[in-house]
Amino acid sequence: MFFRDVVGQERIKARLIHSVRDQRVPHAMLFLGPEGHGGLPLAIAFARYLNCSNRTDSDACGHCPSCLKISKLVHPDLHFVFPVVKVGSKDVVSDMRLPAWREAVLKNPYLTSEQWMECIGAENKQGGIFKEESEKIISKLLVKSFESEYKVMIVWMAEKLNVPTANKLLKIFEEPPEKTLFILIASASEQMLPTILSRMQIFLVPQIEEDAMREEIIRRNNVSPEMAGRIVKMSAGDFSAALAYLSEGSADTEFYDYFVRWMRLCWSVRSVNKSRQMSSMLELIRLIEKLSSLGRERIKQFLSYSIGLIRENLLLHCGKEELVRLDSREQEFSSKFSAYIHQDNVFQIIEELSLAYEHIESNGNEKIVMTDLVLRLIRLIK
Numbered sequence: 001m002f003f004r005d006v007v008g009q010e011r012i013k014a015r016l017i018h019s020v021r022d023q024r025v026p027h028a029m030l031f032l033g034p035e036g037h038g039g040l041p042l043a044i045a046f047a048r049y050l051n052c053s054n055r056t057d058s059d060a061c062g063h064c065p066s067c068l069k070i071s072k073l074v075h076p077d078l079h080f081v082f083p084v085v086k087v088g089s090k091d092v093v094s095d096m097r098l099p100a101w102r103e104a105v106l107k108n109p110y111l112t113s114e115q116w117m118e119c120i121g122a123e124n125k126q127g128g129i130f131k132e133e134s135e136k137i138i139s140k141l142l143v144k145s146f147e148s149e150y151k152v153m154i155v156w157m158a159e160k161l162n163v164p165t166a167n168k169l170l171k172i173f174e175e176p177p178e179k180t181l182f183i184l185i186a187s188a189s190e191q192m193l194p195t196i197l198s199r200m201q202i203f204l205v206p207q208i209e210e211d212a213m214r215e216e217i218i219r220r221n222n223v224s225p226e227m228a229g230r231i232v233k234m235s236a237g238d239f240s241a242a243l244a245y246l247s248e249g250s251a252d253t254e255f256y257d258y259f260v261r262w263m264r265l266c267w268s269v270r271s272v273n274k275s276r277q278m279s280s281m282l283e284l285i286r287l288i289e290k291l292s293s294l295g296r297e298r299i300k301q302f303l304s305y306s307i308g309l310i311r312e313n314l315l316l317h318c319g320k321e322e323l324v325r326l327d328s329r330e331q332e333f334s335s336k337f338s339a340y341i342h343q344d345n346v347f348q349i350i351e352e353l354s355l356a357y358e359h360i361e362s363n364g365n366e367k368i369v370m371t372d373l374v375l376r377l378i379r380l381i382k
């Protein structure tokens with residue numbers, strides 16, 4: 001992983017490179033953002049850059065002994081901590097899973113927590129970073145670095161540090177041994193202890209820029225620009241999501257189809273014809289079931305997609321065609337649908353969609369949240 005392999009995120013890359021050039025590298029950083037925004041690839045690219053003996057103004061060299069070892073994730077001064085699952089009552093630390101971790105990250109640095117849990121056969125068990133890990137971390141960092149200038153400890157999914165582990169690490173986060181660097185990566189800061197957060201320099205990892213996503217999708221998969229555009233929109237700046245669409249080939253129709261079906265049902269369920277009303281209601285229930293079974297991340301992406309489409313329809317409604325970015329199918333649907341999105345309902349519709357997004361994100365029950373949302377929108381779309 002080089003900086004050039006990290007999709008987009010140019011501002012953070014520049015900030016990190018500057019910190020090295022100005023010799024002001026923070027000793028404890030937190031990369032905060034959803035996994036698919038690229039916190040992990042950024043951290044690995046930065047660790048490589050930092051220890052490269054022949055770096056340029058923009059990236060590591062790729063040939064020096066440090067670069068060669070980081071290419072295989074076997075550098076003795078680059079350490080990883082990540083969630084693992086307990087086997088019986090035995091304690092497990094990250095090192096016991098290191099070969100699987102290396103393989104998974106080398107294959108896909110935009111790894112999601114779900115994919116990682118699958119890799120280690122966690123099934124329904126909760127992954128965690130347990131107390132024994134903190135002892136391991138401290139003992140590793142007390143040893144002098146082997147061959148590099150910096151020792152780097154990357155903690156992936158730092159929100160999984162449980163309270164005893166986190167408490168044990170507070171002191172070392174605050175005063176790490178010289179030339180030691182912590183990079184914590186997390187997507188949910190509200191699950192982290194304030195005492196940890198206050199010791200970190202926080203780098204918000206935002207949605208990936210659309211142009212960078214589009215270019216990378218086309219480069220990797222040879223899809224049409226229109227399809228790439230659709231995937232970019234559906235994955236809302238999340239490269240892991242884009243990869244999932246590409247591998248399933250589902251980007252073509254899925255969200256658009258759900259959205260159109262939902263909006264049409266909002267109408268037909270209010271029909272004066274009783275039997276039509278009843279069949280629409282049954283159909284809505286099936287749609288709710290389908291949507292709530294997509295899984296948390298996909299539901300969130302569907303909601304982002306819906307918000308985007310509603311916004312574009314408002315622009316159409318206001319006669320701002322030149323600002324609208326829809327593909328041909330969406331355009332055809334929206335030419336009629338936009339009549340129903342106007343200043344009297346658009347704010348409430350977007351608020352309902354955003355609220356559902358927040359509830360899904362904070363672990364609300366998918367079926368309850370989606371049922372509520374689908375029913376509320378029936379009253380708003382008219």
Ligand SMILES: [Zn+2]
Binds near residue numbers: 051060062065
């Ligand atoms: Zn190098």
